[in-house]
Amino acid sequence: xxxxxxxxxxxxxxxxxxxxxxxxxxxxxxxxxxxxxxxxxxxxxxxxxxxxxxxxxxxxxxxxxxxxxxxxxxxxxxxxxxxxxxxxxxxxxxxxxxxxxxxxxxxxxxxxxxxxxxxxxxxxxxxxxxxxxxxxxxxxxxxxxxxxxxxxxxxxxxxxxxxxxxxxxxxxxxxxxxxxxxxxxxxxxxxxxxxxxxxxxxxxxxxxxxxxxxxxxxxxxxxxxxxxxxxxxxxxxxxxxxxxxxxxxxxxxxxxxxxxxxxxxxxxxxxxxxxxxxxxxxxxxxxxxxxxxxxxxxxxxxxxxxxxxxxxxxxxxxxxxxxxxxxxxxxxxxxxxxxxxxxxxxxxxxxxxxxxxxxxxxxxxxxxxxxxxxxxxxxxxxxxxxxxxxxxxxxxxxxxxxxxxxxxxxxxxxxxxxxxxxxxxxxxxxxxxxxxxxxxxxxxx
Amino acid sequence: xxxxxxxxxxxxxxxxxxxxxxxxxxxxxxxxxxxxxxxxxxxxxxxxxxxxxxxxxxxxxxxxxxxxxxxxxxxxxxxxxxxxxxxxxxxxxxxxxxxxxxxxxxxxxxxxxxxxxxxxxxxxxxxxxxxxxxxxxxxxxxxxxxxxxxxxxxxxxxxxxxxxxxxxxxxxxxxxxxxxxxxxxxxxxxxxxxxxxxxxxxxxxxxxxxxxxxxxxxxxxxxxxxxxxxxxxxxxxxxxxxxxxxxxx
Ligand SMILES: Nc1ncnc2c1ncn2[C@@H]1O[C@H](COP(=O)(O)OP(=O)(O)OP(=O)(O)O)[C@@H](O)[C@H]1O
Ligand SMILES: [Mg+2]
Numbered sequence: 001x002x003x004x005x006x007x008x009x010x011x012x013x014x015x016x017x018x019x020x021x022x023x024x025x026x027x028x029x030x031x032x033x034x035x036x037x038x039x040x041x042x043x044x045x046x047x048x049x050x051x052x053x054x055x056x057x058x059x060x061x062x063x064x065x066x067x068x069x070x071x072x073x074x075x076x077x078x079x080x081x082x083x084x085x086x087x088x089x090x091x092x093x094x095x096x097x098x099x100x101x102x103x104x105x106x107x108x109x110x111x112x113x114x115x116x117x118x119x120x121x122x123x124x125x126x127x128x129x130x131x132x133x134x135x136x137x138x139x140x141x142x143x144x145x146x147x148x149x150x151x152x153x154x155x156x157x158x159x160x161x162x163x164x165x166x167x168x169x170x171x172x173x174x175x176x177x178x179x180x181x182x183x184x185x186x187x188x189x190x191x192x193x194x195x196x197x198x199x200x201x202x203x204x205x206x207x208x209x210x211x212x213x214x215x216x217x218x219x220x221x222x223x224x225x226x227x228x229x230x231x232x233x234x235x236x237x238x239x240x241x242x243x244x245x246x247x248x249x250x251x252x253x254x255x256x257x258x259x260x261x262x263x264x265x266x267x268x269x270x271x272x273x274x275x276x277x278x279x280x281x282x283x284x285x286x287x288x289x290x291x292x293x294x295x296x297x298x299x300x301x302x303x304x305x306x307x308x309x310x311x312x313x314x315x316x317x318x319x320x321x322x323x324x325x326x327x328x329x330x331x332x333x334x335x336x337x338x339x340x341x342x343x344x345x346x347x348x349x350x351x352x353x354x355x356x357x358x359x360x361x362x363x364x365x366x367x368x369x370x371x372x373x374x375x376x377x378x379x380x381x382x383x384x385x386x387x388x389x390x391x392x393x394x395x396x397x398x399x400x401x402x403x404x405x406x407x408x409x410x411x412x413x414x415x416x417x418x419x420x421x422x423x424x425x426x427x428x429x430x431x432x433x434x435x436x437x438x439x440x441x442x443x444x445x
Numbered sequence: 446x447x448x449x450x451x452x453x454x455x456x457x458x459x460x461x462x463x464x465x466x467x468x469x470x471x472x473x474x475x476x477x478x479x480x481x482x483x484x485x486x487x488x489x490x491x492x493x494x495x496x497x498x499x500x501x502x503x504x505x506x507x508x509x510x511x512x513x514x515x516x517x518x519x520x521x522x523x524x525x526x527x528x529x530x531x532x533x534x535x536x537x538x539x540x541x542x543x544x545x546x547x548x549x550x551x552x553x554x555x556x557x558x559x560x561x562x563x564x565x566x567x568x569x570x571x572x573x574x575x576x577x578x579x580x581x582x583x584x585x586x587x588x589x590x591x592x593x594x595x596x597x598x599x600x601x602x603x604x605x606x607x608x609x610x611x612x613x614x615x616x617x618x619x620x621x622x623x624x625x626x627x628x629x630x631x632x633x634x635x636x637x638x639x640x641x642x643x644x645x646x647x648x649x650x651x652x653x654x655x656x657x658x659x660x661x662x663x664x665x666x667x668x669x670x671x672x673x674x675x676x677x678x679x680x681x682x683x684x685x686x687x688x689x690x691x692x693x694x
Contacts (some may be wrong), residue, residue: 132525260489377659382535385533388493388494388521389521389603390554402537403586404537
């Protein structure tokens with residue numbers, strides 16, 4: 001029996017409670033999501049995009065949901081500041097904004113999904129879940145839509161440039177095994193600019209699954225930098241579905257960095273729908289122990305003269321499993337597409353496994369597309385050279401790992417953030433058994 | 446300082462060193478010559494503990510300690526340095542972070558605290574000047590895009606930073622132009638102390654003119670077949686190795 005049934009049953013039994021704890025405009029989408037789930041069920045590993053992660057198994061544990069909206073205590077010691085950068089810090093416990101100043105001005109809104117629905121119903125209706133009908137929804141997005149109660153909205157009005165970093169510290173909390181359905185809705189009107197950093201951390205060591213949906217709307221000429229970091233304990237897993245639509249001339253820099261955790265799967269779809277839109281998508285994964293990290297990307301060039309540049313790198317140790325699948329799809333008419341996709345990986349131990357699958361489908365003429373992937377091990381000569389200079393094999397390996405990471409981190413244009421990330425990566429390599437210097441996680445065992 | 450007795454070593458199952466005996470006192474420079482493939486680099490690699498090479502027989506003591514029992518990094522901490530015949534490129538690891546890691550590893554071994562940023566920069570600057578490398582080099586990746594000659598200078602620069610007691614120069618002169626050879630050799634001579642020793646592997650007299658070795662050895666087919674003074678190097682320069690092959694038979 002499919003593990004989705006327990007969530008369907010839960011919804012059918014507790015729809016009232018769920019609706020009470022949310023907003024009518026959010027509730028309005030549940031029925032369609034339910035019927036989609038009943039019709040299509042969950043994907044299996046026979047489905048192309050789910051080859052490397054068993055979704056049914058991920059959803060199988062008997063997770064609880066916080067339907068009654070009990071407030072969960074959390075600690076603000078999870079600061080995770082980016083020194084040298086003006087930032088607005090928000091704490092999000094599971095799906096609920098629990099700390100940080102709500103912004104609600106004509107230029108910018110940063111606050112809970114329910115409040116945005118209340119204050120700006122027309123905008124909400126225009127953007128929220130708006131592509132699910134066109135068959136662009138997956139089972140995890142449907143599950144989220146059926147059960148989600150809250151989340152975060154960043155709305156930046158036409159021409160407004162937010163210069164502060166908007167930083168969300170997402171904490172998984174709760175005293176029992178929990179499933180959180182969190183939503184992020186990010187809307188940049190034409191010419192708007194924003195920089196967003198979402199850090200996922202653990203508030204406990206109890207099994208926790210976050211099923212997150214991120215919807216991003218970038219209108220003409222807008223600029224977004226969106227970074228996400230997983231720095232959680234092994235009992236924390238994340239399933240993320242990100243749907244991004246870019247209009248003409250918009251720029252997106254996207255990076256996802258997974259430093260630790262349990263299962264992490266991201267399905268990121270980027271639609272370049274207007275001419276001269278560009279996206280740079282980067283990923284960096286450090287996996288060890290039993291970590292399982294799967295990044296599945298789809299970049300669709302639907303308009304001429306768009307650029308996409310994808311670079312994902314993995315370093316796997318222990319029995320970690322990594323997967324990268326990235327498809328660049330160039331639609332008919334998307335002439336002068338310029339696309340580059342690279343996936344490079346290092347397996348540090350004989351048990352670590354990496355699956356890599358870069359794909360290219362081109363239905364237009366006059367395009368420039370490159371893609372490739374490598375899986376390697378460290379150069380023994382380089383290691384011995386360091387050894388001869390007194391650097392132990394362990395430290396030598398760490399230096400090589402940092403060097404391998406560097407060209408991904410280097411792509412992040414904001415210097416303070418780049419330095420912060422590099423330090424996180426460095427401390428990730430330095431300390432296998434204790435927390436990094438920003439004191440994020442309770443402990444990493 | 447260094448005592449090698451009846452050393453046999455193999456690589457990939459093939460015996461290369463067939464009973465080497467060598468004794469080096471503090472302050473001495475020994476030249477090691479011999480035709481291509483005779484085992485000079487193999488001996489160097491065995492001394493620094495390269496895991497590709499297996500010692501099958503014999504002993505090496507260094508400053509009274511059993512060298513073969515030490516992992517490569519310990520040998521380095523104890524003061525053995527090899528200037529590689531072919532220094533590798535390590536893209537992405539800057540010279541600065543590489544050298545700082547090396548300096549701190551040795552300090553840790555000696556029970557000293559890590560070097561401060563300011564002290565380190567001062568040290569690097571001073572040693573750089575000794576071999577005439579400008580400061581852009583230390584910001585690049587280790588040997589990344591360095592020319593053959595620059596790599597060799599970089600080896601001596603690293604030696605200057607680490608201040609070893611036994612240096613093995615494996616054809617450090619090859620790839621250097623005439624001026625660079627002089628700079629490197631003079632730099633090396635400035636770093637010498639009455640306690641420090643060196644093994645200089647070379648095919649050319651010019652390097653030995655600068656270094657003025659105390660002892661010259663000739664290796665043939667995995668054995669040291671002849672040991673003598675500086676005049677031995679002169680004879681090899683003039684006559685090659687053939688006459689020694691006859692001696693061996
Ligand atoms: N890593 C290795 N793998 C296989 N064979 C090796 C290896 N290292 C050395 N050998 C072999 O051992 C023999 C001695 O090589 P070595 O490099 O010690 O010679 P050498 O005296 O330094 O020569 P040259 O003057 O050309 O540098 C050669 O036949 C070489 O092919
Ligand atoms: Mg050699």
